[in-house]
Amino acid sequence: MKISTLLCTVLLACLSAAPAAADEVKTPYWASIRAGEVNMRAGPGEDYKIEWVYHRPQLPMKVLRMMEGWRLVEDPDGARGWMLARFLTRQRSALVKGQGLADMREKGSADSRLLWRVEKGVVALIDDCEDGWCQVKIGERSGYIRQDRLWGAGEP
Known part of the structure; x- marks a missing residue:
C-alpha cells in the first residue's frame, strides 16, 4: 500500500x-x-x-x-x-538601426578588419553579444556588428 x-x-x-x-x-x-x-x-x-x-x-x-x-x-x-x-x-535576431551603414567586422573591435557594410533594416541572426559587439550571421556572411546598431540585441 x-x-x-x-x-x-x-x-x-x-x-x-x-x-x-x-x-x-x-x-x-x-x-x-x-x-x-x-x-x-x-x-x-x-x-x-x-x-x-x-x-x-x-x-x-x-x-x-x-x-x-x-x-x-x-x-x-x-x-x-x-x-x-x-x-x-x-x-535571436536583430534589425540593423541607426544612420548610415553599419560596419560588419571580422572580430568584435573597431580596429578589426572591415568585412562588409550593412544597410539599416537588414535582419541578422545573433550568436552572442559581448563587450558591446554582437556576433551575427546575415545569409552566408558572418561577422561582428556593434550592439548599439542592432534592435533586438541586449536586454529587452
Missing part, C-alpha cells in the same frame, strides 16, 4: 511541475517571427481586428506579455499587438 501511495504522490508532483515550468519564462524577452506571414491583432484572439500583417521571417520582436497561447509583442517601429505564440521562435 505504501508503494502505491508513494507512486501516486510522485506522479502528482510531476504533473503539477509541468505548468510551473511554463510559467518560468519571464517577460520581456526577445523572439523572432517564425513564419512567412503573421498577423498582429488588437487583442489576444482571432476575433480581434488585424492591425498589421508581417511578411518577414526572423524579424525580431519584443515579447511583453503572455496570455494563453498569445503574446503581446512590440516590433522594431514600436507597434504593439498580439500574435499567436506558435508564429514566434526564441531564435
